[in-house]
Each structure stands twice: as structure tokens, then as C-alpha cells.
Amino acid sequence: MGRLDGKVCVITGAASGIGREAALLFSGEGARICIADVNQEAGERTAAECDDAFFHEVDVTDGSSVAGMYSETANRYGRIDILYNNAGIMPADDSSVLGTEEEAWQRVQDVNTKGVFLCCKYGIPHLLEAGGGSVVNVASFVALMGAATSQISYTASKGAVLAMSRELAVEFARRGVRVNALCPGPVETPLLMRLFEGSSGALERRLVHLPMGRFAQAREIAQGALYLAGDESSYVTGATFLVDGGLTAAYVTPE
Secondary structure: OOOOOOOEEEEEOOOOHHHHHHHHHHHHOOOEEEEEEOOHHHHHHHHHHOOOEEEEEOOOOOHHHHHHHHHHHHHHHOOOOEEEEOOOOOOOOOOOOOOOOHHHHHHHHHHHHHHHHHHHHHHHHHHHHOOOEEEEEEOOHHHOOOOOOOOHHHHHHHHHHHHHHHHHHHHHHHHOEEEEEEEEOOEOOHHHHHHHOOOOOHHHHHHOOOOOOOOEOHHHHHHHHHHHHOHHHOOOOOOEEEEOOOHHHOOOOOO
């Protein structure tokens, strides 16, 4: 018996990285899944590897696109139980507040902050209709600590997701909807590793701050999402759920 048997889940950003790993993991635990992403080819490939899933192309910055994603899922499966709001961007032109242009700032906010807002706005009504459910919003460890190698808009967006998750958790707690913020540490994904290309020592500079001495694997973050999505976390809401290898606990790390 799977931990998500009978549950219907919508995962944004599910074509690659953590979202893809979560889709494969959730499927193996019995969930029926909407694989939502802007990348059709990769999204359809992920859906094909799941037991019961379909791909839906979505722009999380557009309300009508997000509403359509949920409508198609509900029409296909009859209900929605889990929202895994994972879609996000971390572009190279988001840097220090001194160097980040207004357009770059807004592009990140539109996907990372507005996208989560829209997914909750149009998704939570489906959870209420189903009698309750779980919302997992992907924030980050950067919502809790700063970095001299700044990505100012990304950091601000993840702080907003964390605060929004707390607000929604309190608002809907007595209506059967749990809302938690999953806060990963650095994850070894193509999105992150591209930032270190051509910069000598940049990777090593970050690894020294990690007690475990390595980045997370996407599957390890997906395991945290699985716990928050399922009934095992039935008394967990409004949580800042860190899966960071001890990064936010560290002052001095082992040599």
C-alpha cells in the first residue's frame, strides 16, 4: 500500500529537477499526478515514466493558465488532494541589489512569488471541495539566512513564499487544508550547477559551509515533500520544513 494511494496531486515545475523526482516518487506511492511545466517535451517524458499521470503545459504567472491546469486535473481525476507548488527560476542576471535590473527582479518575482500565489488562489478551492488536503510550497534556506553572493530577487521571493505559507496555514487550518513551506538547502540540479560554470572556486566556497560537505540530491528533497504531502504529517501545518543538511544550524563546519 502506497503512502499516497487514492490521492490526486498537481506538481508545478515537474519536468525536471526536484519536481521530476517528486513526480516519480509520488507516483510510486500511488498518487495520480498532473505534471505541470512550461517544457512540454520533458514534461511528457516525466508523465510517461509515472504510473498514472498526464502532462499539462502551464504558465504559473498567468491566472487563467493556472486555473485551467486545476480544472483539467479535476475533470480527469474527479478531485485534487495535494498542491506541490515547486516551479521557480534562479537566473544568472539576478545578483546583488546594486547590479540587478528592475526587469530581472520582476521576472523572478512573477514566477517564484506570484506563481505560488496563483497556484494557491486557484488550487485551494479544489482542496476545500474535496474536504481538505495538503499544500507544499517550495521556499528555500535563503528565506532564513543571507549570503554575500546575493541573488536578491530570488532570496526575496523565497522569503515571501515562506510568509505566505504561514498566513495560508492559519487561515485554512480549521477547514482541513494544511499549508507548509519546504525549505531545501542547495540541491545538485542543472539550474544550480550552471551558476558555478566559469567561476573558479565558487563551488568550493559554498561547500565549505555545508556540515555534510555536499549538496543535496533532488530525491532527498522530494522525500521531504512526500512527508508533507501525505497523511503522516496530519498535524503539521505552518511549518518551515528545512531539508538543508544542517546548513542553517552551522556556525563553524568540520575541516
